[in-house]
Amino acid sequence: MMRARDFLSRLLGLVLVALLLAACAQAPKPRPVLSPEAKKEVQVQLEFAAESFYERLDRLNAVGYRLITANEPLCHQRGRVRKSLGLTADYFNKRDHKDWTPSLCKMWGVDENTIVVIGLIEGGPAAKAGVQRGDVIQAVSGRVYDLSGKRVLVTRQMDELAAKGPVTLKLLRAGNPVSVTIPTATDVCDSSFAVLMGDSVNAFADGKNVFASYGIMNLFPKDEDLAVVLGHELAHNILGHVRKDGNGKNVPSTPEKETDADAVGLYFAARAGFDITNAPSVWRRMAAQNPAHIRGGAVHPSSASRFVDLEAVKNEILQRQAAGLPLIPRPRVVPGE
């Protein structure tokens, strides 16, 4: 858990990073010959898989957005904030999505290289202004994106534009032109969230993004537990823990950084309004999943001490809440605190 991977950092911000990886990983292997019926079934199953991917992405973004909005004041102190429209947009083509492309286009009702709203935060700026999931984006404040070359990180570009003022979207909704102006964007911590396909129980941060696998999301079906995991990864990003060495490789984490990220991450979860009463038990379930980590290693503290330490942080937070004191993690996030 919590290891950034170099090759992923090149794919920053790509919501469909997992889809791409899955497609790339499969490419070199010879595939069995399928009957015509099975080939049709492949398309059906890819559609199921795509829908499942977006359900998971919605959940990740919903929990993540609560964390990055509620903790913006703390992130601000570290200079790690940005604007967000609360909208995720993407487009699909064979170059990037391989044989997923027909299923993705069918699911969203679009042609290749058509920008579509694939995610919307409930109550976020875009949703409040009237943007709907599935809207086709034709122009953003008069700009039309050229999608023929290198992948355009549409969501990020729109958020950057929103930092300069209101954003007007020229949309197509069920074929009809609609214009929506989003007056202001929300201030958030500078992190985005991405889903990794696969059962392995894994979450990590790369400085700008937080990645969570199907495996870890399945292990923690309650949002309050997922928030503990995501809070930890967000803390790595905000505390500046993710660093590259001279060769561009990620510098390994340390037990100290992990302990710091656990503490700050729990404050993040509590400040976002998640119930942290059972938060330390996340480490008991991680231990059951990963017995090798119970006693710890060079990089990661033992899951036993992580439980004990988190229990102490939890009690500190509950005491502060009971006393009406602000939830500010003591030494680390706010300079000089």
Ligand SMILES: [Zn+2]
């Ligand atoms: Zn970590």
